[in-house]
Amino acid sequence: MQVGTILPDHGFKRGKKVDAGKTKTLYRVKGRPDLLWVENKDKITAHDKKEFTKSFDTKAGYATNTTCRVFELLEAAGIETAYVCQVSPTAFICKRLDMIKLEVVARRSAVGSFTDRNPHLQKEKGEEPHRFHSLVREFFLKTSNGNLSVNGEPLVKNLRGLVKDPDTKKFKMGIVDDPFIPDPYNELGWALVNPKLPKWHEKYDLGQSIDPRFVLRNQTADLLKIDELLRKIFYVLEKAWAVLEMRLIDFKLEFGYDMAGNLVVGDVIDNDSWRIRLFDWTDYSKQAFRDGENLDEVERKYGYVSRLANQFRIPKQVIVFWRGSDKDDCFDKIRQEIESQAKGTIEIVDIVLSGHKKTDKSLKMLNSIMSKYLGGGFIITNVGRSNGLGPIVSAHTSWPVMSIAATFESDPNDIFSSINMPSDTPHTATPYGKLAFLSALNHLSLNNPVAYMMRQNVIESLDDQY
Structure with a gap:
């Protein structure tokens, strides 16, 4: 799922000016009291002091492109924002919010x-x-x-x-x-x-x-919601940048209530909002300007970040749940949890086909699945007493394959048919269906911001900060 679109026929018309800050101006949208027109400026500021305010001609364009691509990525990940659409190289439309201070x-x-x-x-x-x-x-x-x-x-x-x-x-x-x-x-x-x-x-x-x-309409509930959104947004952006060989160090966000009372992220999220660094720790964000780097170099870095933001994407990926018989367990609970959180970004495909009895047809099915999902996937086989399906699939794909030893509790020895593999047949096994699906998410999270968000949100909730 690629992000990045300017709508030439958006139909919105800029109205009267509402407010102006150091880096952007807000306007009403004619006929739409629920929306605002946000126009970025070419100014860059530091230390909240006028003498540190500079400008370069491409700043507004870079800032707009970056923030729009970020919001589109978050929306694609199922995170509601105030963003509506980009209407020009330096402007976008957003919901009008009652901003939280x-x-x-x-x-x-x-x-x-x-x-x-x-x-x-x-x-x-x-x-x-x-x-x-x-x-x-x-x-x-x-x-x-x-x-x-x-x-x-x-x-x-x-x-x-x-x-x-x-x-x-x-x-x-x-x-x-x-x-x-x-x-x-x-x-x-x-x-x-x-x-x-x-x-x-x-x-x-x-x-x-x-x-x-x-400041807040409902202190505890609103703080918990802000914290939930903050973490999810960070995880999505952290992985999106990591895929592009960049480190997200920190960021600051602002939130507000829309006209329906929903609490959403608003304002902007651009290269002024975070610290972002190359893998060698060279800073490519506003921090470079704060540190006194030459303005031409700062402009180059802002352009680099803006162009990278055009590459934000959520890959088309799949978890294949392969059973030899339609009588085998479907593990509906964990599947529903994944589908609910993934918001359509990770597909779960069911295959009921015996690897033992219909090997040729199984391999053709495998080839078809691999051809469709270029972003890769994870294959879970639910097997019984003698695991032929897992080894057959493992030997013919570079995708990871994990078998669920369904009869493990009644006959623990059955798991050995999922462990003792022929040569050149990488394959793993577990007695527990939930662990297989969580392993799938772990694998997909290597380059999928949504899968990473889902797993990291759970992992970090178990930890004390250290």
Whole structure:
């Protein structure tokens, strides 16, 4: 499933300007109060300071292409977003959202402000950053010049604390924006702390707190939903970039409520939103600009990332469930779970055909399946007392084949017909159907962002962060 389309006959007409920020302008869409027209600018910013704002002629186009390809990939993976369609090289249409005043960050590696707050994880220059086996998720309150008002109600006023000078790297007193929320699930209130200081620092606490009910409609439920979406989005993009030999280090997202009350990811997800690096750890994101690289080099990197985003895809893959008889177990429960989560991106094909009795027909069927699914697949054979099907299929395909020893519990010796294989016949076996299907997902996840999302979401839910 390839992503990437500009709709020349979209039928949308740009209306009056609603708002303008540093990198984009928002317009109404004529006749559609539920939509917004988002026009990107050629500006690139750093450190929230005007003197660090620059521009290059291709920035708006690169940003639009990247964010549209990202949203299309997420939609293809079954993740609902605010995105509707791209309408020009520098503009796209999205649902109008009631934006939540939070920036939510997911981190695979310890870099940036995280190491400011956790200096024990800082590495020397040239060393690989600490990798988190489970994603670290963090919440920051969106403020502007140290202030935040919601519906005319001032929530944060003149937030001040120690800030790091981008030139000297030394701390001095100043306006603090986007404070860290260390305990977002605390219903009694959100304490706001300095995002650049460790918790043992005497200036860590900024001395202000807010009632989360002014920010979220349903605190616990909304935070859980945001966390679920955040993880799924990260896993999909992490694998999509890994397939293209890039590392997704971290990203920040924003969420909002659509007019039906659904909580979805909004704003943009582009090269300003994440840290992304080559496998040799060379940075290709906005961090290169923050670090002072030449603007021509920054533009080249943005173009490279934009072109790579055009290659995002979800391969057409299959799990083949092959039985010798229609009386054999179908393992409906695990299959339904996979089909429900995969949203049509992974097909499960049933074959009822005896490898023993109809070998020639079985091999023709195998050839047909391999011809149809160019993205590859995984074959599960459900076999009984004497496994002929598994070895026959294994010897004639480069796809992995795993047999379920269906009679293992009544006769454990039956599994040996699935283990003692002839030469050049790579084959695995398990007594348990669910494990076979999970093994299939593990294999497909090597180059399938959806399969990776499904497995990684379960795997990391078992772990403590370390």
